[in-house]
Amino acid sequence: MADQVKYPGRLIAVDGSRGKDTAAAATAIVDALRKAGIECAVSRWDASGLFGELASAARGDRNISMRTLSLVYAADLAFRLRWEIRPVLESGGVVVAAPYIETAVAFGACGGLSEDWLRQLLRFAPAADLGGRAEERKIDSPWKRRTDRGYAEYCATMLDASAPRKVSKRARHEMMRMLDQARGRKIFNLTKKGVAAIAKALTDNRPDAPRRSPSRPRSGHK
Secondary structure, eight states: OOOOOOOSSEEEEEEOSSHHHHHHHHHHHHHHHHHTTOOEEEEETTTTSHHHHHHHHTTTOOOOOHHHHHHHHHHHHHHHIIIIIHHHHHTTOEEEEESOHHHHHHHHHHTTOOHHHHHHHTTTSOOOSEEEEEOOOSTTSOOOOOTTTOHHHHHHHHHTTTOGGGGSHHHHHHHHHHHTOOTTSOEEEESHHHHHHHHHHHHHTOTTOOOOOOOOOOOSOO
């Protein structure tokens, strides 16, 4: 069942097709909010370490399906929610999730999975209060085969031998197109101007909120 709890804190989702861009957008939002006097935490992909463990175990055989990768994403997101995201929301703080739901849905759908199945899989995650799409760079390049760069790059590495068409330049463009779909809510394009706009939207909606530091997220990494 989807998380319908109304938390006192605020959740900002940052999604994108390239891990480096998503991470940079999250950092830019944090910097903008701090300039406005609001501290915030960041929850990043593979906080649980599950993807790193899977890459090590599958080094000799990386024929892993898109469905399996989506299930691991859901497990990692559950960890992030339990230890990094909900504690901040419950304390009334601000947390940036980079990436969040839309990254997994868009990549999985481009990899041949049903979008409805992916959304059902991730329905336990609370909806973000604000959502942004990272400013995409190197848009005419396919994903780098890197297991340490981001979710899409990790999947590209794992799927390269068994399904190279699913991780091609064309697939990346399709993922970016899906991330641009609003689905009934405003999506901020996180250029410098977009980062300023998302920070303003957050501060404008919290005129009387105390500007306190959020709880520090716990991480699965030693």
